[in-house]
Amino acid sequence: MYTLLACCDYVGLHVPAIKPTHHMINQSALAQAKPGMLLVNFARESIVDPQAIINAVNSSQLRRYVCDFPEPIFYGRNNTIAMPHIGxxxxxxxxxxxxxxxxxxxxxxxxxxx
Structure with a gap:
């Protein structure tokens, strides 16, 4: 997975929310991401560590995070787009x-x- 993150400009998450995928996108994973990557998560909120996402967008490691799980930590930020989950x-x-x-x-x- 780290190899994928290191070479992609855009990454979409499409995995189930199961024990092995819980916070699979965390501080360690994001440290390997290509600088300026855009991450899209329309799978499940538990796949990402929200604080790791905030740290990554604040440092510009992630250019933007897009999700349909509008947790309060993402509200009012220019570098995150949190939409209602309407799948x-x-x-x-x-x-x-x-x-x-x-x-x-x-x-x-x-x-x-x-």
């Missing part, structure tokens, strides 16, 4: 969620499956 709020996603919920209720009522 499942599209019309299509909401329709799919309604269908899945109805299917699960029917499966429970018809077969007793939880």
């Amino acid at each position: 499942a709020s599209t019309t299509e996603a909401e329709g799919n969620c309604a269908i899945m919920a109805a299917d699960q209720v029917m499966n429970y009522l018809g077969n007793g499956n939880i």
Whole structure:
């Protein structure tokens, strides 16, 4: 991973929030990043160490951090963009969620499956 961070101008995080990925982007990882890198995290907030992100943008190691987990530590900063997490709020996603919920209720009522 450090090799990737060292040579990229833009890095997007696309990993699940599991024990091995908790704070995988930390002070050590960011110290290896290409100076001025832009980091995008639309995966999960626990993947990054927020204080390490702040330190990296303050030192210009990161040019910018973009996420959809608006933690208070990122509010009001010019070098971070924190948007609301709306991944499942599209019309299509909401329709799919309604269908899945109805299917699960029917499966429970018809077969007793939880």
